[in-house]
Amino acid sequence: MIEVIAFDADDTLWENEPFYHRAKDDLSRILSPYREADWVNRKLDENEVSNLQVYGYGIKSFTLSMIETAAEAVDRKIEAHTISSILEIAKRMLSAEVELLDHTEQTLLQLSSDYDLMLVTKGDLFEQQRKISRSGIDHCFNRIEVVAEKTPTRYLDILKKHHIKVERFLMVGNSLRSDILPVVSIGGRAVYIPNENTWFHEMPEQEEIEGAEYDELEHLGQLPEYMAALERTLG
């Protein structure tokens, strides 16, 4: 039987990637006097991925990559207000309201009577904590973990710290790379709920997925029924 259901947050419980998409569109517009949108998008993607290991995830890291892209886009000099506009994008993103996805609230309330619910979110501690406390759903979770990376080792650490047996643990998320594969690799169960906005970096290569056993749902609202069916199979 499952005791603990852990949820990813960004693009599983609430919108995240759309804020980045809007920011990317804004950057392309801001840099349009210097470069084509395609160039800006490609360069920003490159900078983001290559900076991940030195900056980590989150809006501040993303902003530093936008600024790096801007400095590369211009010939020699850049307007000071262009830099200010990019910083404004960051401050707007950091202050944005949390927008819950459909079914989030109802599903959590429904499951919280039968399961110990946990939040396991990757990213910047400060930014994630702000979103959690603004989300209005933090009271649904008995345990909250913010991690810098979602690796198999990090999941094992979390299970150990909270005294959870891996066979009693189920993870739900929209990222095959961060929520599904590492949990499956340590012997846990995982439910994949694809989100059309998932960042390309969260998508693993086809060969990484092959053989991995996990289930897939269309949306979060299907989870209570899925859990009921799973418990019947296990019980």
Place this chain on the structure above:
Amino acid sequence: MIEVIAFDADDTLWENEPFYHRAKDDLSRILSPYREADWVNRKLDENEVSNLQVYGYGIKSFTLSMIETAAEAVDRKIEAHTISSILEIAKRMLSAEVELLDHTEQTLLQLSSDYDLMLVTKGDLFEQQRKISRSGIDHCFNRIEVVAEKTPTRYLDILKKHHIKVERFLMVGNSLRSDILPVVSIGGRAVYIPNENTWFHEMPEQEEIEGAEYDELEHLGQLPEYMAALERTLG
């Protein structure tokens, strides 16, 4: 009797503020064609403090404030290589070796045989975890907590989570505002070890300190002897 000794990390166990001082000097030099060093330092301090509530602590936040300062320092346009130089400062800081303060290693080894040692550090999760894993002293700690802010509530959360009684808890650190006053306010013990490099923002107003009961040591090497004397008093 004390069971758990918790340590702050930045400027208590290892150097932190000196890296920021060097970065500030570098920024003043980079912006010297536009402004006097005094102007740059004052503006950067202002931006850092006013951005804390939207960015949080850490090198990436500091870098965004440096870039904001640069955009304000110039008249209308800024050299792209000036922006690149500031980003280089950030990447250098993020990749810097951890420099332990005098007495750190020996003190931790000495105390770890009698006490449960804990690390409670404030700041950016990704940056702090990198420093912890590079420090070579992470094995001394049974528990590690990275928090976004060190408030009384946050300390209470930590004690609750780890099932530690406040009368068995002692916190050691260089920041009156973050390590000493919040712990004293919840009824815990605290040992203040001033560091000449402590950031001005970590220094509380005089009236906040008045009446607060804590002890003060000159350096970390005095802690084992202090603990022995404290246990004699308590025992």
